Amino acid sequence: MGNEKDKNDKKFFTKQSEDFSKWYTDVILQGDLAEYSAVKGCMVIKPYGYAIWENLRDDLNNRIKDVGVQNCYFPMFIPKHFMDKEAEHVEGFAPEAAVVTHGGGEKLEEPLIIRPTSETIIGDSFSRWVHSYRDLPLKINQWANIVRWEKRTRLFLRTTEFLWQEGHSCHADFEDAERETIKILKLYKEFDREILSVPVLTGQKSESEKFKGAYKTLATEALAKDLKSIQAGTSHNLGQNFAKAFDIKYLDVNNQQQYVYNVSWGVSTRLVGTLIVVHGDDKGLVLPPKVAPHQIVVVPIYKNDEQRSEILNKLSNIVKSIKDKKIRVLLDDRDNLSPGYKFNEWELKGVPLRLEFGPKDMEKNQFVAVRRDTAEKKFYSVPEFIENAEKILDEIQIGIYDKAKTFMESNIHEAKTIDELVEIMETKGGMVKCLWSGDPKVEEIIQEKTKATNRMLEMDDDGNVIETSGTCIGGEKPAKYTAYFAKAY
């Protein structure tokens, strides 16, 4: 086992503008979100990081239930021969597999794979659960840990073990599966906007980038501050690939046996990493209020014990009034730390709003309120603040989204030729929008020259790729798609 845990060093804090990659790790370690563990590739999610995950998970879980999906739990062990049943699937996932060969002191007859995704073991259950058209559509979801062996660890973004939700459904026909695939993609997009304040592009993956075993893959992609694209969620129309591999059949209204069509979809703890790279700045994290463990932190300022007790006394009532509005507010009454130290700490941890309250403020019955996202400082009378607290947090939530949206839009460039694309990637970075024939050779050339990969093909609201005319960026063939290329996480 490697000594990754020796990297849990909290002495340094790098500026984002100096070294994005180091900044990213420093923010996570110093912000107490996560740490490297004794097991290479696996992270420990600490209370502050886990609270962010819980907040976003609980909201997403409600959205998933609201569209008629039921939660379940499937074994994390997958018999090796299950993986082998879908040829493309095993080819895609076998190289990343963690394999259990011994259990209960004995060598197993057949090795078990720890789930890298659960289409196979769930497909086996579906074959027992689906009998008639009356059983369709059948929609389930599980929140679970997943293992895909990684050579290089990036906390939250690339870990051997991660947490996710995976939705799986069975449909009577292709069209219903298509509708579900796009419905979930839209659910993700709304969730990204409303809860994470993350703007995303949605589109279809090219053949080379789609899920191994899928008929087609749709995805949401966000743009990080270092101008790399980051895949935030995926929704796959699996066609009948797994239905045929696992014999998932139903009797239709005419009493004929038919294979079902499957859909699967997922987002993971990578969303926490996405939040960080999309919103963070030189001072650290910037958290949208809806996911922030503490939405407001109150820092008392005083010179002596007498002032301290007076101020804390007054604040405890005020904080209670804010709590009564179901706002997650923390009174930072630690006595061994200076206000300046606390300001830095809560800025690093991305708390959306800081309230300062000193002797003068107590006299005037007011707060100094400092927004994390804009550094804007504003005075509020205490009753005015309490009345408007939710509104102020909503403004921050939207403000963070708008800023990220402007950033993303201003970093999408168009290119007509590969030379233009190369120049954009070298001088500006970001996403390049262009026409493409669909020829994989063009993807390869672009990747060789720029490290950028095809992120998606533009599609319409029904989830169909928009066919275009014109000339492919590769120069030779007529174009078929509008495609986005970018360096990616």
Place this chain on the structure above:
Amino acid sequence: MGNEKDKNDKKFFTKQSEDFSKWYTDVILQGDLAEYSAVKGCMVIKPYGYAIWENLRDDLNNRIKDVGVQNCYFPMFIPKHFMDKEAEHVEGFAPEAAVVTHGGGEKLEEPLIIRPTSETIIGDSFSRWVHSYRDLPLKINQWANIVRWEKRTRLFLRTTEFLWQEGHSCHADFEDAERETIKILKLYKEFDREILSVPVLTGQKSESEKFKGAYKTLATEALAKDLKSIQAGTSHNLGQNFAKAFDIKYLDVNNQQQYVYNVSWGVSTRLVGTLIVVHGDDKGLVLPPKVAPHQIVVVPIYKNDEQRSEILNKLSNIVKSIKDKKIRVLLDDRDNLSPGYKFNEWELKGVPLRLEFGPKDMEKNQFVAVRRDTAEKKFYSVPEFIENAEKILDEIQIGIYDKAKTFMESNIHEAKTIDELVEIMETKGGMVKCLWSGDPKVEEIIQEKTKATNRMLEMDDDGNVIETSGTCIGGEKPAKYTAYFAKAY
């Protein structure tokens, strides 16, 4: 891999009184709570079973947070040498280990154990998190999957993979660790009573039954309808065993290095099995309202399409009023099934209250309400029912608890000699209360003669075993403890 999934047969339903063990499996399979999977020892938790788990988990999670414990997530892989650090611990868990030997296509330098419990990997993090007395107490919890290889599968009660929560804390001194150990045991006991309607005895485990690596183990034990004892939750004072193995030290107020004292505690999906064996009857499950996926089911009764549409129309408004009270109510409007079929199905699934509503009831604006736990039938005017719905459910919640408590109390018998104990176990079963010297030979003799094991030693409210006088049930030595013996799950 075994063919356990061939056991997923739903044709038969055995009466509890005929074959308890078979009844148990039938209820789970036919009630759609869970099924056997393609992987021996691992179950699939289906939507209905998972909803029960979610309900109890969410409530317990709130209770855990309310006592100042924060959620985290630790890797499921444990380096083999971590397990070896605590001698008793590795001896206890190594025989049940699932071992990962290959990852990412290569043989691992050191095998990884899938967590059978996480004291070791969490201890490693604690050694980085604890520096000063100011960091103590430190209390965390995780909800996670666990693997302990099982030779024989019992859905929910004994599975190779199961879900649980495990709390872990660090304390400055032994006394604070003791207080925490007993506090959590009381939290479990209250949760068992208020949410699961399960009465439990609490006490300390004997040396032979305690957690491997603990200084002492406290436990809650319930009594199943087949008169076997079932361990529902455990809380361990680990002393300094893991602190010394993982070097978890802090600087005390006098600037001296000290080892911390650890506590750990957990409950699992076994609680779902506990619910079943404590409350179930010949007709199937009996669910307490607080955990029931559907607290109320409404069955419309009609003779033709016209009646159907009239009745459903009326019911949809009524059901909305019930839902507005945050009651989980289901209107069973399936048209292809008879009311009688539905009655049986919802009785099997343990729905606490069934409302029947036919043409006559519509005329009189009334419901026929049938309690699952008592089979009591009662008429309510619709407005009366809506007004009292929560109260009625609370009465059922308490009624189920009282019934189980009476059952448990009437099945605790006292014995003065081993012969008396043997006779009780042969003729009545249940729990036997007796005096015991603490000599493990007496435990062995009792187990050989009756298969009963020592379930616990009686303790006081502070978690200390109550020392008694008198003669040991073994006859030879003076007694030290009051002990409970029973056959156990």
